[in-house]
Amino acid sequence: MYALVDCNNFYVSCERAFQPQLEGKPVVVLSNNDGCLISRSAEAKALGLKMGEPYFQVKPLVQQHAVRMFSSNYALYGDMSGRVMHYLSSVVPEVEIYSIDECFLDLHGMEPYLGPLAEQAAGWRHEVRRRTHIPVCIGIAPTKTLAKLANRLAKKSPTMEGVCYLDTDGRRQWALAQTPVEDVWGIGGQYAHKLYAQGIRTAAQLAGQSEAWARKQLGGVVGARLVRELQGTPCQGLQPSEDGTLSRKSIACTRTFGQPLSAFADVLGAVAHFASKAAEKLRRQGSAANVLTVFISKNRFGTEPPPHTRSVVLTLPTGTSDTIELLRHARAALKRIWEPGAVYRKAGVVLDGLETAGQQQLLLFEPNEQAERRAKLMADLDKVNQRFGAGKVKFATAQLPKGEYTAPWAGQHQWQTPAYTTCWEDLLCIRA
DNA sequence: TCTGGGGTCCTAGGACCC
């Protein structure tokens, strides 16, 4: 058996944890640049506010109903996520952190030790709430896909009190019949459309198809696996996350600018900043990158025909996590795709071909003094920034223009709350 | 005026190799 634990409206719940007066009110959290709605309270959903909708389009509705708005505060959400995951990691031996607000628990063979799983899950749910103020729902089933499906039902039906256990074949059939096919994990817009055209509208109907059919219709082995999992045969095991952290296969830092930019120096400043941030993430997970991609984009919503994005992919001479090295390549890459006179809205840096850091040095016959000094410099840089605040020490390329206090590319974050749990200055103050 | 960011996996097709 697998359990899927999912935090309800996670970002909104994090804001509510520090502002209990928001309970029962419509609340939304906006994406970077205060662009789109990315988390909504139940009350906000009831008003018809949709996931991913641009804020400017729903502004009248939001104002009319006095919906409370928040800019995203990832320092807070990341820390709160860590607290939830840390607790869940302590109740079972194997946990896979699937995203910032979801994790799978491996419950195989656990029932004799834990007792009835539904009761256990209710206890975990209660304890997460008590420790973090974050509400979660738990779905339990024989496969990951069915656990996702169970989780959705736990969220929808108040009588389940946040836990849904598909422990019998009858319950599994009932759950499949309840679920629209587009709500199955792995069925997105394209596939849903295709399935409807063939008269398949529920998860039960999809589960009734053959593996060969699924392979042909739903993208090969992925589709075959999906249908088998709906039928109750596990095809995906747990990929345990080491000590509660995730190790990525690619690392990106990309942003839409707060305003359109057309000066090379401004865009270079942004690209340099993104490269520095990506390099920090890279070192944090102990990796080195072999491939660097830089892209710049124009307005993708305007009347101009695509392509709106130009990118360049560089294979680096050797795997590296050195900011200086990556900045040098990023600048060269940007020069190659830069069009004078164009107006840019967004840029990004992506690191791929990740390997364990240090491996590339084993190839050298003699210890490379310069490489060692550089590695030490990067480690010290990270230490200083960790202790005194992100960006306290940075490279000149990523520095602000003279006399500026905010970067020209910086976005809006009009409704940002304090980083209550990760910054001393932002510590919550309670007056008696 | 205003439209997010960060990931994963898979397939097909071309280049190249023996």
Add this chain to the structure above:
DNA sequence: TCTGGGGTCCTAGGACCC
């Protein structure tokens, strides 16, 4: 006239996820 049968690696593009 007739033109094999594997492999591997790489890239681009598609689809999906939260």
